[in-house]
Amino acid sequence: MLLPDRKEEATRDKRKYKTVKYNIDSKSKNKYKGKTFYLKTYGCQMNERDSETLVAMLKQLGFKEEKDYRKADFLLLNTCSIRENAHNKAFGMLGRFKHLKQTRPEIVIGLCGCMAQETSVCEELLKNYKFVNLVFGTHNLDKLPILVDKAFSSDERQIEVYSREQDLVEDLPVIRSNKYKAYVNIIYGCDKFCTYCIVPYTRGRERSRKKEDILNEIDELIKDGYKEVTLLGQNVNAYGKDLYDDYNLGDLLEEIAKKDIPRIRFMTSHPWDFNDKMIEVIGKYSNIMPSIHLPVQSGSSKVLKLMGRRYTRESYLELFNKIKEIVPGVAISTDIIVGFPGETEEDFEETMSLVEYCKYDNAFTFIFSERKGTPACKIEDNTTLEEKEERLQRLNEVVNEGFLKHNQELVGRVVKVMVEGVSEKKDMYYGYTETNKLINFTSNKELIGGDIVDVEVMDAKTWSLDGRSI
Ligand code: SAM
Ligand code: SF4
Secondary structure, eight states, rough: OBBBOOHHHHOOOOOOOEEEEEOOOOOTTTTTOOEEEEEEEOSSSSHHHHHHHHHHHHHHHHHHEEOGGGGOOOEEEOOSSSSSSHHHHHHHHHHHHHHHHHTTTTTTEEEGGGGOOOOOHHHHHHHOTOOOOOOESTTTGHHHHHHHHHHOOSSSSSEEEEESOOOEEOOOOOOSOSSSSEEEEEEEEEOOOOOTEEEEHHSSSSOOOHHHHHHHHHHHHHTTOOOEEEEEEETTTTTTTOOOSSHHHHHHHHHHHHHSEEEEEEEEGGGGGGGGGHHHHHHHHHBBBBBEOOOOOOOHHHHHHHTTTSHHHHHHHHHHHHHHHSSSSSSSEEEEEESOTTHHHHHHHHHHHHHHOOOOOOEEEOOOOOOOSSGGGGGGOOOOHHHHHHHHHHHHHHHHHHHHHHHHHHOOOEEEEEEEEEETTTOOOEEEETTOOOEEEEOOOOOOTTEEEEEEEEEOOOOOOOEEEE
């Protein structure tokens, strides 16, 4: 049994990590033929991407995917720990699995991902969730075949969670969930340690993939007919810092933009690491989508300091304005936390005024959720949950008005849309604009996924657009 240790998770050193190639033992291939797995994923795009690899590894072992957990032989939850409600959802699902285990004791139940990296979660699983057979973290996902073997062949519970990142593994198998759009990891982990956030502990230090490995993966995707790639990382703007003296996200984006790929996206950008070269490159290439997720978290410099965000309201706005000026037609979206400990009504008003100024194209808004062991837990919090909920509601009203206004400005305009498929709305297709807005539209010719078509916007709602292809 190997349990995570928070102190070790927080440690950073200059130790060089190795890049190694994934290799599956030929004896393991198809070993579980006839068995099925059920996988449920919580959380961010990084987890979704990890699940694409988990699915591929399980299929190499011979498992078939089963969408109904009640019928599966191996049930796995890939979890998220960013906020309390993510925890609650996973524990709720484990509750359902418990009932199943009573009638089908032979099934194997597993939990992996960010929650597994938390000592308190592992302790809870050990004490109160004795029916969970397998727990592994974010640092040994590539060891799934070995772990599955141990879990299926032994009655002992398998808990293997490393506190520190291991080698960076390339050539992991992947079965992508979308045929036209692909996620490509460019950097793992996070070194920012925002005081509220658990990610630096659960995902380890920042480790960039070698540029050759990323570019090769993109070449393969182009060969396979992919039309859009999204470069992924908790903080993509830190790409390369740990590997190269003079090669960053701007350089990487430029090399990718010169390839024959129609759409390039990237997320998430921490404002702190955004440099002029990146903005210039994003503005220069038409296949780099003018859509940037730039989390602000708060409009108050005092709160930003408490959050450890390393920028002020003023420097954020300077960056925001520079991007708007240099990248034509750019859509900027954001994340905001309300009710951070120490946030007064005046601080919240500063967030409201910043949001009114920025008129974001999209915003994800959250109430602060205390994460055990993070520095924010120690800051005095005098605001009640009711007050926080009321602030969130006021904020959402303003941001939603902003989304509608942006969408209304598009009515009558022609936008480029990548077709995703047939819409749930009768006789319509759906897809996304360059600025990542969902649009349902009619077309008088048959379209297939991945086509990029001109669509005239006819109507605007808060969350989507309606149009017709021309
Ligand atoms: N790396 C990204 C960045 O720095 O902007 C964010 C990644 S995090 C998965 C997504 C969002 O979750 C954050 O931007 C933040 O708004 C929110 N978040 C993180 N920790 C939180 C917490 N303890 N309570 C509430 N929201 C939180
Ligand atoms: Fe969390 Fe901050 Fe890292 Fe984003 S940059 S993952 S919010 S610590």
